[in-house]
Amino acid sequence: MKKLYALISILIFSSASFAQTTYTSVANGDWFNPATWSPALVPGPGAQNITVNTQVTFSQQLVVATGNFTINAGASLVNPGGQDSLVFGNDVFRNYGHISCGFFGGEDNDSTVNYGSINITYDFVQSGLTINRSTGAICVGQQFAVGQDLVNDGSIQCTNLTNGDNITGNGGQFCISNWFINSGSISGTLDFCDATPNTPWDVNAGTITGTITYCAAGPCSGCQPNGISDQTAEAPKIGLAPNPSAGFTQISLEGVNSNATTQLSVYDFSGKLVMSDSFTGSSYGLNGQNLAEGIYLLRIETAGLPAASAKLVIN
Numbered sequence: 001m002k003k004l005y006a007l008i009s010i011l012i013f014s015s016a017s018f019a020q021t022t023y024t025s026v027a028n029g030d031w032f033n034p035a036t037w038s039p040a041l042v043p044g045p046g047a048q049n050i051t052v053n054t055q056v057t058f059s060q061q062l063v064v065a066t067g068n069f070t071i072n073a074g075a076s077l078v079n080p081g082g083q084d085s086l087v088f089g090n091d092v093f094r095n096y097g098h099i100s101c102g103f104f105g106g107e108d109n110d111s112t113v114n115y116g117s118i119n120i121t122y123d124f125v126q127s128g129l130t131i132n133r134s135t136g137a138i139c140v141g142q143q144f145a146v147g148q149d150l151v152n153d154g155s156i157q158c159t160n161l162t163n164g165d166n167i168t169g170n171g172g173q174f175c176i177s178n179w180f181i182n183s184g185s186i187s188g189t190l191d192f193c194d195a196t197p198n199t200p201w202d203v204n205a206g207t208i209t210g211t212i213t214y215c216a217a218g219p220c221s222g223c224q225p226n227g228i229s230d231q232t233a234e235a236p237k238i239g240l241a242p243n244p245s246a247g248f249t250q251i252s253l254e255g256v257n258s259n260a261t262t263q264l265s266v267y268d269f270s271g272k273l274v275m276s277d278s279f280t281g282s283s284y285g286l287n288g289q290n291l292a293e294g295i296y297l298l299r300i301e302t303a304g305l306p307a308a309s310a311k312l313v314i315n
Contacts, residue, residue, distance in 0.1 A: 022049040025075070031058040052077055052097070058084065062101075065089040071097040073116070082121040088112075095136075114138060114154070122307055123299075124158070126150060134171065142309055143297060145267065152190065160309060162297060163206070164268075173217045179311055181295055182206045191217035202311070203295055235308040236262075236300055244313035247289035256282040256302050263301040266312070268294065288314050 023043040029036040036056060037043065043050055043064070050064065052071040061084050068091055071077055075097040079086070085103040093112045098119070105125035106112065112128065114136040123143045129151075132138055136154035144158040148165050152172030161174060162181045168188035174180075179202040180194040186208045193215035194201060200214040239252035256262065258281050266275035266288075274291065277284075288296075291314045300308045 022051075024051045025054045025056050028055040029057070031056055031062060031077075032060075058086075058101075061085045061087070063087045063089075067091050069093045071095045071099065071116070073097055076100070132156060132169075132172065142307065143267075143299070145297075146184070147272070160297070179203075181311070182208060183295075186212060188212075191215070193217070205295075235306040236302055238298065238300060238308055238310040240298075240310060240312055243311075244315045245288060246315065247287065247291070249286045249288060249312060251284040251286055251298070251300075253282045253300065253302070256305070258282065260305075261303050265299040265301070266291075267297045267299065286312075288312070 021039070021041070021044070023037045023039070023041070025036055026038045027036050032042050034040045034042055036054070048066065049068045050066050050070070052075045055076050055078070057078050057080055059080065065088070069088060071094070073096040077086070077099050079101040081102075082100060083102040085105070086099065086101040088106045091111065093106070094115070095113070095118060096115045098117045100119040102121045103123050103125070104118065104120045106127050112130045113133065114131070115133045116136065118138045120139065121141045123145065124138065124140045126144065126146050127148055129149050131151040132154045134153040138154075138156045140156075140158035142158070143160045143162065144156065146161070146163040146165055146167060150165070150167045152167065152169035152174065155173050155175075157175040159176070159178045161176045161179070163184045163186065165184045167184065167186045167190070169190050170188060172188070172190045174190065174192045176192065176194040178196055180192065180200075181203045182201060183205045185206055189211050191213045192200060196202070234255060236256045237254040239254065241250050241252070243249060251264070253262065260282075261278060261280050262284070263278050264276060264284060264286075265273055268274050274296070275288070293315050296312045296314065298310045298312055
C-alpha cells in the first residue's frame, strides 16, 4: 500500500514529462504489448486519451496519467493475479465495462464515474469526485477509504468502510462485512448494512441524516468474484493491546512465523498514510505517541500471506 501512495505522488511529474497521444485498444492482449493499441505503441504515462474497447490485461503495477480514460461496455481491464495496483491521474475516468485489480486509487483532482463493475482484491483509496451510477457495482475485498466526495446510486460492497468526507446518493446501497466508521457527512437516500455491530455503525463521529436506512434494501448484488476465495493461505489474525491506547500498543500476529517479514501501514480516517514500518516475526511494539487522538486503520502485509487490517483507537 505504501507503494500505491508513492505511485500516486509521481503522476503529476508523469503527465508533464511525456508527449501526449491518443490510444485506442484494438485487440485483446497485454497493456504493454504494442499490438494491443492503435497507434501500435504502449501508452505512456502522459497519453492524452485512452479508450479500452477490448479485453486488456496488465501483470504489473499500472500508472496512467491522462486527459480522459474510458473503458467501454463489453471491454475490460484486468490484473489476472488480483495483486497489482491501478493508479490513475486524469481529468475523467469512465468505466462502462469491467475492472479488476489489487489496489485502486488516484489523484485529488480527478473524477471517476462508474457504470460497470470494479472489483478490487484489497483497497480502494478514493480521491477526487467519485460517482457510482445506478448500474455500477464496486466490490472491495478489504478497505474502502472515502477521502473526497462520493456519490453512490448503485451498489458498493466492502469489508471495511471509512468515510472522512462526504457520501451521498439516490437509492444507493452499501454492504459492509466488518467495520463502518464515519467522521464526515452522509446524506441522501442510501441504505447501509453493516454485518458486525449491534448498532448500524461501529463509530460515528460525523453526521448521518435521517433519510439513511439500515439493511432495508436486501443483499448487495452485481459483484463479481474478487479472487480472495482463490487464496489458500489465511490472513494473519491481529491482536492489539491495549486498544484503546494512550500511545504504545503491542501488535501480535497469529499465523505468522518468526522469520516472516511484515510491512505495517497506519492510516487516519481520511485514508492518509500517517506511519509505516517493517518488522520480522509475529510481534511489534507500535509507538503512536505522536498520533492525534482518534481512530486509525492498521494494515498488515506479510510476505506470502493475504493482507489483514485492524482498528486502533488513540486516546
